[in-house]
Amino acid sequence: MSSYYFTEEHELFRQSLRSFLEKEVIPFIDTWEEERKIPRSVWKKMGEMGFLGLGYPEEYGGSELDFFYDVVFLEEIHKCFSGGFAIVQNVVQYMSSSYIQKFGSDFLKDKYMRKIISGEMISAIGITELGAGSDVMNLQTTAKREGDFYVVNGSKTFITNGVYGDFIVTVVKTDPDAGPAGVSLLVIDREAEGVKANKLKKLGWHASDTAELFFEDVKVPVENLVGEEGQGFYYLMSGLQQERLCGAIGAYTACEEALNYSMKYMSERAAFGRPINKFQVLRHRVAQLSAETESTKQFVLYCCRLNKDEKYAVKECSMAKLLATELSDKVMTQCLQFFGGYGYMEEYKIARMFRDSRIGTIGGGTSEIMREIIAKMVIDGLSYEMPKLDQPKKSKKKKAATSANGTATNREKSTELKNGIMSFDLVMSEMQEKAKTAPALGKTLKFDFGDDKMYVDGSGDTNVISADDNEADCLVIVSLDDFKKMATGDLNPMTAVMTGKMKIKGDMSVAMKLQSLL
Numbered sequence: 001m002s003s004y005y006f007t008e009e010h011e012l013f014r015q016s017l018r019s020f021l022e023k024e025v026i027p028f029i030d031t032w033e034e035e036r037k038i039p040r041s042v043w044k045k046m047g048e049m050g051f052l053g054l055g056y057p058e059e060y061g062g063s064e065l066d067f068f069y070d071v072v073f074l075e076e077i078h079k080c081f082s083g084g085f086a087i088v089q090n091v092v093q094y095m096s097s098s099y100i101q102k103f104g105s106d107f108l109k110d111k112y113m114r115k116i117i118s119g120e121m122i123s124a125i126g127i128t129e130l131g132a133g134s135d136v137m138n139l140q141t142t143a144k145r146e147g148d149f150y151v152v153n154g155s156k157t158f159i160t161n162g163v164y165g166d167f168i169v170t171v172v173k174t175d176p177d178a179g180p181a182g183v184s185l186l187v188i189d190r191e192a193e194g195v196k197a198n199k200l201k202k203l204g205w206h207a208s209d210t211a212e213l214f215f216e217d218v219k220v221p222v223e224n225l226v227g228e229e230g231q232g233f234y235y236l237m238s239g240l241q242q243e244r245l246c247g248a249i250g251a252y253t254a255c256e257e258a259l260n261y262s263m264k265y266m267s268e269r270a271a272f273g274r275p276i277n278k279f280q281v282l283r284h285r286v287a288q289l290s291a292e293t294e295s296t297k298q299f300v301l302y303c304c305r306l307n308k309d310e311k312y313a314v315k316e317c318s319m320a321k322l323l324a325t326e327l328s329d330k331v332m333t334q335c336l337q338f339f340g341g342y343g344y345m346e347e348y349k350i351a352r353m354f355r356d357s358r359i360g361t362i363g364g365g366t367s368e369i370m371r372e373i374i375a376k377m378v379i380d381g382l383s384y385e386m387p388k389l390d391q392p393k394k395s396k397k398k399k400a401a402t403s404a405n406g407t408a409t410n411r412e413k414s415t416e417l418k419n420g421i422m423s424f425d426l427v428m429s430e431m432q433e434k435a436k437t438a439p440a441l442g443k444t445l446k447f448d449f450g451d452d453k454m455y456v457d458g459s460g461d462t463n464v465i466s467a468d469d470n471e472a473d474c475l476v477i478v479s480l481d482d483f484k485k486m487a488t489g490d491l492n493p494m495t496a497v498m499t500g501k502m503k504i505k506g507d508m509s510v511a512m513k514l515q516s517l518l
Helices: 008-024 026-035 041-048 067-077 083-103 106-118 232-268 280-308 314-338 340-344 349-361 367-378 410-418 424-437 480-487 493-498
Strands: 123-126 142-146 149-160 167-173 183-189 195-199 210-221 444-448 453-457 464-466 474-478 502-506
Touching (some): 008 026, 026 083, 041 083, 041 106, 083 123, 083 149, 083 349, 149 167, 149 183, 183 232, 232 280, 340 349, 424 453, 424 464
Antiparallel strands (some): 167 183
């Protein structure tokens, strides 16, 4: 089945990577677990071999390969019997430096990406705080602009690579009162003055470091801003699906390895005069776990195909992460049971796999968060869309909807909006009426519905609505259907922004006045 997704070239890459890991990594895993640290030399060797930056641009040392090379990479590093080893580059390649690769300036890419791909640098992603994890809007770490610097104050916790890493892609509030439009991403050097780290003791992932970070008046150069100020929330939303996929890949791979390791033990362990793999109750348990693992794996690989094809598959990726990580806990528990008392001993790898698995249903969005996302989509009919960075092409305008005497009355327009009749000209007419009583915006605003544009000139005493496609201080990208829902009160504008239904670019102060128009 896997050959459907993996070509001969993918498998050749797998063999090369596996040979490297068998020689340079697996023999030392137990030592690194004991020492709670992985030598940086192994990452440099991986970089020299071309195993890092698989999908990154060639100009910075990457290989520009398709996503299934990354799938192979993730599978193989998760076969080393150490979640702590696997998570280091998982965070570097797919959860932190990826934001610099996608949204960073040439300066940031040149400064950091080359050394990430060469293995010289290790990065971290700083999101979680004591009172906020998945609830990004409740973050308290601030970054105040002062001349050529941002001054950062706050703290982060549960940060992988936060102790031994070189820099942290940090989520900060550049405007605490602007909601999602006040969230930004800053690259903060780990050794910058005012940055302190406290290494945390944890249940699993012993080979990796996890930190609580403190930022006290840390001066960060403005050129370390990733992308645009106020766009950090949207950048995070664009990267979550791949992060969840990576967690799902690691989870099903761990299931496969736990089963293989257990079956080898069962073939050698005898009880009552025969190998324990001959007892029906254990055989059937292995059969059931194998069936569930293979089914989950194939679904995750399907989601990987969606990711490769640049589909924003929120529902599918959330399901993949939920199913794979929950299954991993189940598999580890039952595989440990195969070992009896030996499974409780540290010298057997299943004990470590049992500990390492437990974080899967917590990190990258808990199982509860995954279930709520899925419930909103399958029960409430909510849909998520990737925030669009480019403006859709404009096309010809539709004819106006009119009543018998050639004009639509306000009552007719409101009724038609409520009933879902989606004429652009009807929306224009409705907004023109509302604009008469709304306070002037003070600046210009443009709604981009895809085929149609609506321009609001609020620079004068009143707001003037037209279908012009002029440049504006603030651009709002939203579907006509979702705009209708906002106009009728069925969709909160803030919710539309947080769920990706509405994308805002430009002057955020104008966007904050959007509610007055609706």
